[in-house]
Amino acid sequence: MNSNIEIKHIEKSKIDTVDFNNLPFGSVYSDHMLTCTFKDGKWQDAVVEPFAPISLDPSAKIFHYGQSIFEGMKAYKDADGNTLLFRPLDNCKRLNKSAERLVIPQIPEETFMNGLKALLKVDDAWIPTKEGSSLYIRPFMFASGNGFHASPADEYKFMICTAPSGAYFAGKVKVLIEEKYARAANGGVGFAKAGGNYAAQFYPTQLAIEKGYNQVIWTDDNTHEYIEEAGAMNIFIRINDTLITSPTNDRILDGITRKSIIQIAKDLGINVEVRKISVTEVIAAAKSGELKEMFGAGTAAVISPIAGFGFQENDYDLPELEKPYAALLKKTITDIQTNKAEDPYGWRVQL
Known part of the structure; x- marks a missing residue:
């Protein structure tokens, strides 16, 4: 797989419509997402593209046999404006542990980390700076291949979407x-x-x-x-x-x-x-x-x-x-x- 990641920028950002002082958790989405497809027995090149609905055939196996896994991560800004992650390789390793159990092709660490970095660079302005807020990161993988036969799919999607978020729970x-x-x-x-x-x-x-x-x-x-x-x-x-x-x-x-x-x-x-x-x-x-x-x-x-x-x-x-x-x-x-x-x-x- 080529380590180069294609970047497709959104035509107009929606960031000005977001109140960063009153963020819900996980329901406001950043401008871009990362997509990478597994087909013909290998992972293809990853793409950072505008956040948008995806198209799947009704026979896609995710709908019928539930091959779907995910991770949860966060990105932060420090006082100097640097972007920080917390133990990201542990998330990648755990995602692949989940993938193995559900017979989903494991994602190479290089693809995971390079794709994540590219996405965060493009959507850097979406990382909140308010105390207690962060950019929630959702890497996930699912069966996109088609067929009603009860067996693992032949195609999969690896995606990362992000959401600027406030606190998950308020109080005890x-x-x-x-x-x-x-x-x-x-x-x-x-x-x-x-x-x-x-x-x-x-x-x-x-x-x-x-x-x-x-x-x-x-x-x-x-x-x-x-x-x-x-x-x-x-x-x-x-x-x-x-x-x-x-x-x-x-x-x-x-x-x-x-x-x-x-x-x-x-x-x-x-x-x-x-x-x-x-x-x-x-x-x-x-x-x-x-x-x-x-x-x-x-x-x-x-x-x-x-x-x-x-x-x-x-x-x-x-x-x-x-x-x-x-x-x-x-x-x-x-x-x-x-x-x-x-x-x-x-x-x-x-x-």
């Missing part, structure tokens, strides 16, 4: 521990960022919303005894001064924010345990006052504090702490991401 959330539905099963695709994983979450999440909760805490598919994830995020639970998170497996996404939190927390002297944690243990800690914090962790929200949770018709409120780990860890990560602090890990990439 209230969650319901799930006792019936499962997000993923052993041997399944829970570890992959497959679109179908998220589609399957919507119904039980909607049921929780109808009961007055914002999200679901997922438990294991077999016994529903162990805490696994919080909505579309990894989950951390603080009991006394120990921070606990579930180990990754077939069912749990290997979150990049999760990995970053574990490393930073250890370096801050926080005791971190990566182990299975039961619902019973969490309830007991809540009743004894030892449960101090729960929070979700992911690219979109970075860290989303949980104010309380429900289980078996009972509600449990978490205490208001003067110096929560969630706030400390979020500030530490976002300061690294936005070049307000040193990056001892080499996670920050300047374009």
Whole structure:
């Protein structure tokens, strides 16, 4: 594949119609997108082109067999106007891990990074500078080849679209521990960022919303005894001064924010345990006052504090702490991401 990327500029930018001081999350789109097609057994040249609808045949296999995966990333501006990314190669590696599981051709790292850089260069003005805002980046791949036969497609699309965005969640959330539905099963695709994983979450999440909760805490598919994830995020639970998170497996996404939190927390002297944690243990800690914090962790929200949770018709409120780990860890990560602090890990990439 040629590393040259064709640039097709939009005739007239729509950036002047956007209020950068009041950005929603993920629903205002930048001027351009990156497209790369896999056909005839290889990836073709990538193109940066105006953001626009795409045309697919009704028989495209994405519609019938769900070969679709994605990633979530962000670009930031520092005080000097430099464009910054956070652990982008980890996103590329995880996208390819998802691709392997869904029999989608893996995207070369060179194509991923060169395409991303070219797109961000063209849409540089779309990267917000307001505190708490960022350019959300959505790389995704899907089966564009045609046919009703239940088999992998022969053509695929790799695309990157971007959206200047404000905060994902406003304030703390209230969650319901799930006792019936499962997000993923052993041997399944829970570890992959497959679109179908998220589609399957919507119904039980909607049921929780109808009961007055914002999200679901997922438990294991077999016994529903162990805490696994919080909505579309990894989950951390603080009991006394120990921070606990579930180990990754077939069912749990290997979150990049999760990995970053574990490393930073250890370096801050926080005791971190990566182990299975039961619902019973969490309830007991809540009743004894030892449960101090729960929070979700992911690219979109970075860290989303949980104010309380429900289980078996009972509600449990978490205490208001003067110096929560969630706030400390979020500030530490976002300061690294936005070049307000040193990056001892080499996670920050300047374009």
